[in-house]
Amino acid sequence: MFLPSDGEAVKGARLKRESLRRVKVFAAPYKWEIIWFLLAICVSALLALAPPLLFRAILDTAIPNEDRSLITTLAVVVVFAAIGDAGLAIVQRWLSSRIGEGLIYDLRVALFDKVQQMPVAFFTRTQTGALTSRLNNDVVGAQNAVTSTLGSVVSNVVVLVTTLAAMIALEWKLTxxxxxxxxVFVAPAKRVGLRLGLIAREQMDLNAQMNTQMNERFNVSGAIVVKLFGRRDREVSVFSKRAAGVRDTGIKAALYGRVFFVALGLVGAMGAAAIYGVGAHLVVSGGISAGTLVAMAAFVQRIYQPLTGL
Known part of the structure; x- marks a missing residue:
């Protein structure tokens, strides 16, 4: 019942067609919610392009022409764009919650019903804690694959395509x-991502083992067996090792995650420095405007995360 924690066991694993068909079956009742969810992501990505372009217009057009009314108008549009983006973020969260919690409910009910149909021999071979862990923890993981992963992939693709298009239109050399x-960053990022995936699977494995031990010992028959054979110290020792494993994998996951985001921030800072350094020379030489430089610097911060996320 346990998932393999060995890296080689999961390396190169691919979803089977049967698994994809099952995903479609469970996602079908939420078709329209998923469509609206993806649409909100796309609109939000497009709306986020507005502020840098509006700032460019303020710097290159409104200020040189001393057009105060245009400055005010563009500033108000930036505010409304930010409000609209915030509203779409709330809508995305609401839709993803509806889809995610609905999927958790459907999966848990289907799994519980399936287990109830299994023969008695199945329960003699299967550890109760592992079943409980699958019902409580792994179902949430399956839900995340549909909501978080799907939303992340679509968002990354849309943000990347629209931002790169805007940057190329402004100045292809700086792009x-x-x-x-x-x-320099992509290869290490892939290694960190693979490692985080293996750690997550290891955590599920260890949590299932802990749940198994608790379910087997926290009942009358289990407690009687422990007391009759005087195995309390051994049980505590075994549980302590498993709990330590959960603790250690949690620390590793936090560390790898922090390293990843620190490196991402470093790459963003390097990219911005390069844009400002070379772009400033282009502004001085008349190659581009100051507004274009500011817009490019804002856009460059948006492209690294989706690129590494993909």
């Missing part, structure tokens, strides 16, 4: 410059 630092 290429901003992508130079990526190869």
């Amino acid at each position: 290429l410059l901003s992508l130079v630092v990526l190869p």
Whole structure:
């Protein structure tokens, strides 16, 4: 019943067609919620392009022409764009919650019903704690695969495509410059992502083992067996090792996650420095405007996370 924690056991694993069909079956009742969820992601990504372009217009058009009314109008539009983006974020959260909690409910009921149909021999071979862990923890993981992963992939693709298109339209040379630092980061990011996936599977394995021990010992028959054979110290020792494993994997997951985001921030800072350094020379030489430089610096911060996320 346990998932393999060995890296080689999961390395290169792919979803089977049967698994994909099951995903479609469970996601079908939430078709329209998923469509609206993805649409909100797309609109939000497009709306986020507005502020840098509006700031560019303020710097390059409104200020040189001393057009106060245009400055006010553009500033108000930026505010409304931010409000609209915030509203879409709330809508996305609401829709993802409806989809996610609905999937958890459907999966748990289906799994409980399936277990009830199993023969008695199944229960003699299967550890109760492992079953409980699957019902409580792994179902949430399956729900995350549909809501969090799907939303993240779509958001990353839309943000990447729209932002790169805007950057190329503004200044293709600076766009290429901003992508130079990526190869240094992509390979380590993939390794960290793979490691985080293995740690997550190991955590599920260890949690299932802990749940098994608790379910077997926290009942009358289990307590009697422990007391009759005087195995309390051994039981505490075994549980302590499993709990320590959960603790250690949690620490490793937190550390790897922090390293990843620190590296992402470092890459973003390097990209922004390159844009400002080279872009400033272009502004001085008349190659681009100051507003274009500011817009490019804002856009470059948006492309690294979706690139590494994909």
